[in-house]
Amino acid sequence: MSRDVWVLVEHRQGAVREITFELIAKGRQLADELGGSLWAVLLSAEPEAMVEGLQGAADKVLVLEAPYFAHFHSDYYQQALLPLLEEKKPFLLLLGHTPYGWELAPALSTALRMPLAPGCSNIQLEGERVVCTRPVYGGKIVAEGTLRPHWGYMVTFPAGACQATPGTRPGEVVGPEFPTLQVIAEKVFSRYVQAPAGEVDICQAQKIVAVGRGIREKENIRLAEELAQSMGAVLACSRPIVDAGWLPKDRQVGSSGKTVRPKLYVALGISGDFQHLMGMKNAETIIAINKD
Numbered sequence: 001m002s003r004d005v006w007v008l009v010e011h012r013q014g015a016v017r018e019i020t021f022e023l024i025a026k027g028r029q030l031a032d033e034l035g036g037s038l039w040a041v042l043l044s045a046e047p048e049a050m051v052e053g054l055q056g057a058a059d060k061v062l063v064l065e066a067p068y069f070a071h072f073h074s075d076y077y078q079q080a081l082l083p084l085l086e087e088k089k090p091f092l093l094l095l096g097h098t099p100y101g102w103e104l105a106p107a108l109s110t111a112l113r114m115p116l117a118p119g120c121s122n123i124q125l126e127g128e129r130v131v132c133t134r135p136v137y138g139g140k141i142v143a144e145g146t147l148r149p150h151w152g153y154m155v156t157f158p159a160g161a162c163q164a165t166p167g168t169r170p171g172e173v174v175g176p177e178f179p180t181l182q183v184i185a186e187k188v189f190s191r192y193v194q195a196p197a198g199e200v201d202i203c204q205a206q207k208i209v210a211v212g213r214g215i216r217e218k219e220n221i222r223l224a225e226e227l228a229q230s231m232g233a234v235l236a237c238s239r240p241i242v243d244a245g246w247l248p249k250d251r252q253v254g255s256s257g258k259t260v261r262p263k264l265y266v267a268l269g270i271s272g273d274f275q276h277l278m279g280m281k282n283a284e285t286i287i288a289i290n291k292d
Helices: 018-034 048-055 074-088 099-112 218-231 239-243 274-280
Strands: 005-008 038-044 060-065 092-096 122-126 129-136 141-146 153-157 172-174 207-211 234-237 264-268 285-289
Touching: 005 018, 005 099, 018 038, 018 092, 018 122, 018 153, 038 048, 038 074, 048 060, 074 099, 092 099, 099 153, 207 218, 218 234, 218 264, 234 239
Parallel strands: 005 038, 005 092, 038 060, 060 172, 092 153, 207 234, 207 264, 264 285
Antiparallel strands: 122 129, 129 141
16 A cells, blocks of 8 residues: 655646745655655646656655646546556545545545545544544534545645745656547636735735724724834734725634634734634734724
8 A cells, every 4th residue: 555645736827826935845744654755746738847846855756747737627636646646555645625626526535435534634643543623613613524435535724824945855756658638618717816815915914913893893903003113913804894994804713714824923912713713823923902
């Protein structure tokens, strides 16, 4: 049985997305535990620009190059990956809990009868047992489950669940032969529409000052902004602030907002509901200041 761990590379407009490197860091930990190799699986029409960054992180970069892979298409990905998974039988396949993973992982799991654990916060190996931890009921409960025995397992992680770390190992690039894919005419890529960018990207911030319902009045946001500026931090918020129209949606932290992992998170007047905790619980240092 293979002890290898595969990570499906997620890319958009020619650039590897950050969640891929988070998954690779988790995959490295698991591959070392298993005594296997870490593979980054890249499906792309023009892979050259992306391969170099992946080589430093994975033991092997499995490149499938074809014009069908210029943009993500679940049917094409499934046609290409199914025979490879059946042939190589990796012990683990890690995907992002993103629109890519939501569409592709269940299809692969069903076709291969391969156990799938979606939206996990952690995974542990206990001998031959694969134990997954995931939040349920919107994060009110953390469930732990063991996947049924199989030659391989599939797990998806949301952005921010793993900590990306720089790679140091020169990986080998391999490119297997695979059959020509069946072109599905009724499903073609039309265009990519970029969502409007906000003033700041709170996901990349190292320091965050977040405000909640406890600040009471919109005018008090100015005080939080002054605090954030003095600390070299960015301003974020919980959902009630967005619902009230006091700050834009791109500043919201939580299950219906963004997941952040700053070195310092200062929460001003935030109640600490589980929906908010899901978005910031992995901050290195958390300072919570009550409404009074």
